[in-house]
Amino acid sequence: QVQLVESGGGLVQAGGSLRLSCAASGRTFSSYTVAWFRQAPGKEREFVAANSWSGSTYYADSVKGRFTISRDNAKTTVYLQMNSLKPEDTAVYYCAVTRNPHYGTSRGWYDYWGQGTQVTVSS
Numbered sequence: 001q002v003q004l005v006e007s008g009g010g011l012v013q014a015g016g017s018l019r020l021s022c023a024a025s026g027r028t029f030s031s032y033t034v035a036w037f038r039q040a041p042g043k044e045r046e047f048v049a050a051n052s053w054s055g056s057t058y059y060a061d062s063v064k065g066r067f068t069i070s071r072d073n074a075k076t077t078v079y080l081q082m083n084s085l086k087p088e089d090t091a092v093y094y095c096a097v098t099r100n101p102h103y104g105t106s107r108g109w110y111d112y113w114g115q116g117t118q119v120t121v122s123s
Contacts, residue, residue, distance in 0.1 A: 002026045002112040004095050009117030012085055016121070020080040022095030022114055029076040033098050035110060036069060036080045038091035038119075045094070049080060050103035058103050063089075085121045092116040 008020040020036070035050035049069040050058045057069055068081040078095055096110035104110070
């Protein structure tokens with residue numbers, strides 16, 4: 001069992017930045033592929049970014065060049081640095097992990113989820 005706790009969400013103006021954190025329990029964190037998803041009101045949860053256990057990173061086209069996913073295995077924490085935020089980035093952001101060494105973009109690919117943190121970008 002892995003527990004994930006997100007933090008760092010909040011209200012920011014368009015063009016601003018936020019850094020989300022996701023603290024994970026468990027001693028085998030370094031062997032997990034980690035990801036961020038988001039869900040806006042009335043929409044499906046969508047893939048944002050992933051970091052495989054080998055260190056490779058992947059991004060949705062909508063955030064490429066603006067968001068950066070990173071991890072600190074010693075702290076068992078994954079981060080999402082979000083720059084140049086837009087109102088359409090407003091959503092609840094979730095972190096998720098899987099033991100699969102490859103990333104996936106569907107919800108079912110991931111085994112454990114956090115409770116989410118709200119990000120609101122005002123225009």
